[in-house]
Amino acid sequence: MEKHPMTKEGADALQAELNKLKKEDRPRITKAIADAREHGDLKENAEYHAAREEQGLVEARVSQIEGALSHAQIIDVTKLNPGGKIVFGATVVVVNLDTDDELTYKIVGNEEADVKLNKISVNSPIARALIGKEEGDEAIVQAPSGNIDYEIVEVQYI
CATH class of the missing domain: 1.10.287.180 (Transcription elongation factor, GreA/GreB, N-terminal domain)
Incomplete structure (x- = not known):
C-alpha cells in the first residue's frame, strides 16, 4: 500500500x-x-x-x-532539519523575476492542496521545480505559457 x-x-x-x-x-x-x-x-x-x-x-x-x-x-516539517533546503512541508517565498511579484507557497500533499490558500501539491510543477533548492537559488517552472523564472527569497519550516 x-x-x-x-x-x-x-x-x-x-x-x-x-x-x-x-x-x-x-x-x-x-x-x-x-x-x-x-x-x-x-x-x-x-x-x-x-x-x-x-x-x-x-x-x-x-x-x-x-x-x-x-x-x-x-x-511534521518543524521537526525536520533540512539545512535550508526546500522539502515537503516547507513554506517558500519566491519572486517572479519577470514581474517582480512576490508569492508564498506551502508545499503540501494532494489532499491538502488549495491554491486559494497558497498550498500547492508536492506533485505540482512549481513544487517540483522548488524542491531541493535553497534561498538565493533560481527555479525555472515550465508553465503552459512558457518558462517562469523564480528566485527563492525565503524558506521557512513552520
Missing part, C-alpha cells in the same frame, strides 16, 4: 473534520431522519429524502477522510 505525504497540519485538520462528521453531523442527521419518518408517507416526504441524501454525502466524506488518513505518511 503506497503512502502519500501529508503535513501534520493537514492531518490534524482532516481529523478535526472527521470528528465533527461523526460526533455532530451523524447524530443530527439520524435525528432528522427519525423526525421525518414520523411525518408518514416517505415517498413524498422531502425532509426525509433531503436527510437521507445528506447522510449519503456525510458517509462518503467520512470514508474519503478515513482512507486519506490511513494512507498518509504524516510529516
